[in-house]
Amino acid sequence: MDFKKTESILRALGEQNRLKIITYLSMKTLCVCELVEILDISQPQVSQHLRKLREVELVTEEKRGRWVYYSLNNIHALYPVVLHIVSTLPLVQLNEIRAICD
Amino acid sequence: MDFKKTESILRALGEQNRLKIITYLSMKTLCVCELVEILDISQPQVSQHLRKLREVELVTEEKRGRWVYYSLNNIHALYPVVLHIVSTLPLVQLNEIRAICD
DNA sequence: TATATATATAATAGTTCGTTTATATATTAA
DNA sequence: TTAATATATAAACGAACTATTATATATATA
Numbered sequence: 001m002d003f004k005k006t007e008s009i010l011r012a013l014g015e016q017n018r019l020k021i022i023t024y025l026s027m028k029t030l031c032v033c034e035l036v037e038i039l040d041i042s043q044p045q046v047s048q049h050l051r052k053l054r055e056v057e058l059v060t061e062e063k064r065g066r067w068v069y070y071s072l073n074n075i076h077a078l079y080p081v082v083l084h085i086v087s088t089l090p091l092v093q094l095n096e097i098r099a100i101c102d
Numbered sequence: 103m104d105f106k107k108t109e110s111i112l113r114a115l116g117e118q119n120r121l122k123i124i125t126y127l128s129m130k131t132l133c134v135c136e137l138v139e140i141l142d143i144s145q146p147q148v149s150q151h152l153r154k155l156r157e158v159e160l161v162t163e164e165k166r167g168r169w170v171y172y173s174l175n176n177i178h179a180l181y182p183v184v185l186h187i188v189s190t191l192p193l194v195q196l197n198e199i200r201a202i203c204d
Numbered sequence: 205t206a207t208a209t210a211t212a213t214a215a216t217a218g219t220t221c222g223t224t225t226a227t228a229t230a231t232t233a234a
Numbered sequence: 235t236t237a238a239t240a241t242a243t244a245a246a247c248g249a250a251c252t253a254t255t256a257t258a259t260a261t262a263t264a
Contacts, residue, residue, distance in 0.1 A: 001190045003118045010116035010187075015252085016105045019112075032211060045253065047212055052251095066210050066261050077190065084186050085112075088103045088179065102209075117222080134241060147223065149242055154221095168231050168240050204239075 001077050005056075009078055012056045017041060018049045019089065022072065025059060026086045027094050031067040033101035038094075058082065067101070103179050107158075111180055114158045119143060120151045121191065124174065127161060128188050129196050133169040135203035140196075160184065169203070 001009075013019060020039055024030060030038070035046045050070060053059045057076055062069045073079065103111075115121060122141055126132060132140070137148045152172060155161045162175045175181065 002192060003121050006121060006187070006191060007116055007118045010112050010121075011251095014109055014112035014116050016109045017252095019105050019108060033209085036210095042254075043211070044213080044255080048252080051212080063211095063260095068211065081183070081186050081190060084183050085108065088183060089108060090104060113221095119222095135239085138240095144224075145241070146225080146243080150222080153242080165230095165241095170241065 006078070009056045009058065012052050012058060013082070013085065015049070015052075017045070018053060019085075020092070021046075021049060021053065021070075022058065022082060023086050023089055023092055024094065025070060025072045026083065027092075029069050029071040031069050031101065033067070035070070037101075108180070111158045111160065114154050114160060115184070115187065117151070117154075119147070120155060121187075122194070123148075123151060123155065123172075124160065124184060125188050125191055125194055126196065127172060127174045128185065129194075131171050131173040133171045133203065135169070137172075139203070 013022065017039055021035060024035065024038055032043065032046055032050065035050075036043050039046065050059065050061075053070075054061065057073055058078075059070050060073045062071070072082070076082070115124065119141055123137060126137065126140060134145065134148055134152065137152075138145050141148065152161065152163075155172075156163065159175055159178055160180075161172050164171045164173070174184070178184070
């Protein structure tokens with residue numbers, strides 16, 4: 001992984017909401033509206049943060065009906081580094097997600 | 103390490119010149135003028151990048167005479183993560199540093 | 205078909221960032 | 235003591251970033 005690419009990936013990781021998205025996705029594939037509820041930020045904000053993570057291919061997306069599900073890209077060259085970073089972060093709980101989606 | 107602090111550390115790491123500084127410091131303690139020569143960027147640029155790394159305590163400094171020597175902070179909570187990142191970067195060589203310092 | 209939901213994107217404004225240039229301070233050497 | 239070297243910092247400017255607001259598209263439901 002060259003310096004330029006690593007720079008852009010670390011930039012994508014260097015934001016609290018995106019770190020939280022990565023942390024939750026490391027536990028479970030989630031759709032946008034679930035992330036909106038979990039992170040308690042606006043839908044456009046979640047979409048824009050996901051875009052940054054998509055641009056550097058840290059996450060993958062899969063459309064199912066109305067929903068778009070996001071997962072950590074576990075074949076990314078820096079996937080082990082990402083998990084290492086997540087392991088240093090506070091434990092978060094993935095409580096029952098209130099069915100606000102729908 | 104909380105999300106806010108991790109954000110600021112990843113931001114400090116998310117820049118090519120700073121990634122190179124970290125990479126070289128992982129091999130050897132170096133003074134500012136040596137980094138200026140190795141990275142081939144201006145002295146104020148090196149000093150400002152070092153400041154960002156100092157602010158998040160990724161590096162430590164030690165003044166000896168006219169020179170200020172910088173080292174990786176190996177007791178930083180994220181030191182293992184930093185080494186993990188460095189291990190994914192291209193190998194760099196620390197050739198004889200022409201004695202431009204002095 | 206009309207409406208509601210899920211999502212993405214664009215425009216805007218305020219903020220942070222990186223580079224350049226100029227300068228100040230400390231230390232050493234002449 | 236004067237000059238040179240090593241370093242830090244500040245100001246200025248353009249670029250990149252983030253949040254907000256508005257809107258467009260796709261899909262499902264009534």
